[in-house]
Amino acid sequence: MALTSDDVRHIARLARLALSDDEVERMRDQLSSILDHFQVLSEIDTDGVPPTAHSFELSNVERPDVPGEPVSRDAILEGAPRREDGYFRVRAVLD
């Protein structure tokens, strides 16, 4: 299954991953080869077989709705690369 360089750029954009032209080429070849190995799955009959997202049955895990002690805002912001007035700071999203 051969991916094109444009495919790779599109996927990289979706993943918010900047790639150099060299990386695009290398990724195109490596991913195409890995995808080839996935083809064996199409030979397995899965008609009527439900998908498994999680390996054992567990549903509706609940706990009493009791307020706890929140983590302090200062502690969370301590590791932020850029912060201002108690918020994370990013570049303006809108001009």
Add this chain to the structure above:
Amino acid sequence: MSPASAINLDLTAHEHAERLRAGEYSSRELTEATLTRIHAQQPALNAYITFTDELALAQAEAADRRIAAGDAGPLTGIPVAVKDLLSTEGVQTTAASRILEGYTPIFDCTVVARLRSAGAVIVGKTNLDEFAMGSSNEHSAFGPVHNPWDTARVPGGSSGGSAATVAARGVPLSLGTDTGGSIRQPAALCGIVGLKPTYGRVSRYGVVAFASSLEQVGPFARDARDAADLLATIAGRDPLDSTTAPQPVPDYSAELTRGLDGLRVGVPAQFFEGLDDGVRQAVEGAIDAFERGGAVVERGVELPTTPAALPVYYIIAPSEASANLARYDGVRYGYSFTEGSSVEEEMSETRRRGFGDEVKRRIMIGTYALSAGYYDAFYLKAQRVRTLIQREFSEALATHDLLLTPTSPSVAFKIGEKVDDPYAMYLNDLYTLPVNIAGNPGVSTPCGFDQGLPVGLQLIGRPFEEGTLLRATHAYQAETDWHTQAPPPLA
């Protein structure tokens, strides 16, 4: 009291625990001796990313007070190393990635919190493949880990540091994580015991997430008793992880001594394809030992879909990873590229500079598999095949108490040998991946040598029957001495 230099660091945790309680030496002395050794081994092994000497000595002194007060459990005062994927309050946690540069968690993951309350002494954070993605520990931003049996070779991965330091007699116990074999495969390649618990047996809270439906934290040790004690400490329901199972945690150490007699052991045909001769011979020797011990061994058990576990894994794990790793945006913590002209450019550049090659490859595969037009063909298909694999394990284990296989198709390979061929690297986990896909527990224990390097035997059990795996491992270790063999002293 004996001087720290006289303490025998080849002992297991339970042997140290007896001596601590008898007052032969203190945890402080044991910890000092341990720190001296692991620091001395660091240039040869590179098993650690962070040493926590100060924390360890404080924990050791607290442990000594508990021992004196008669309030000691099996791990009180025992040095333990933890994979640097486990969040530790106040101690940097890197996941072996540049993207977590400068990150110090403000909380402990549940397993580390449980180690602390058990009185264990945390001596350091071990090296790994970046975000636990890899089978050789070569994909670390902090350099590769070396195998103590031959430092030109890999220790396996992704929990390579945790395996290498236990094998080199640095610490008696460590914690790793296993998403597709990342505990069992390095345990095999380093000649020690490594156990992947049933999915849901151990809390994942505070474990840096890679593939959430597959991964579990588990113990490395040199014998079954130590693995049982460490598993008992970390296992059980956690209100902070709603995927933990409500089943009670049994008394693993009580199950240990029940022997092999009458155990029904299946040997699946599909797990003996594509392996080295020396590995096959060592595993055949183990089958004989199980029969001598009274186990009823049936060969030729069929798990026909399990070879497809490899592609299933390399669709599901990267898909989950591509979502889990979306959080690394350079906004809230870790490395951040701040010289771009837009939010998108800064995020994309942060991720390009912060992630290594293997992580990028997996994010790309996962993003592709989940993208519009491909979801059904890849992700959904893989989940359906996952159901088939799970059913086959369940059927095979309806008539057998456990399945016996090699852990890895070959012994430790040379550093650099497979690093340029991602798919050849993935084949290392051929026999371990199916177990994560199904969710069952698995353990690897040493069963011989090939070319002078350790071979691992894998036992696979029914969900939540880790006790049976530990019982069989203990009985096998009573009949053999592979697990007591130490690598040569490091130069």
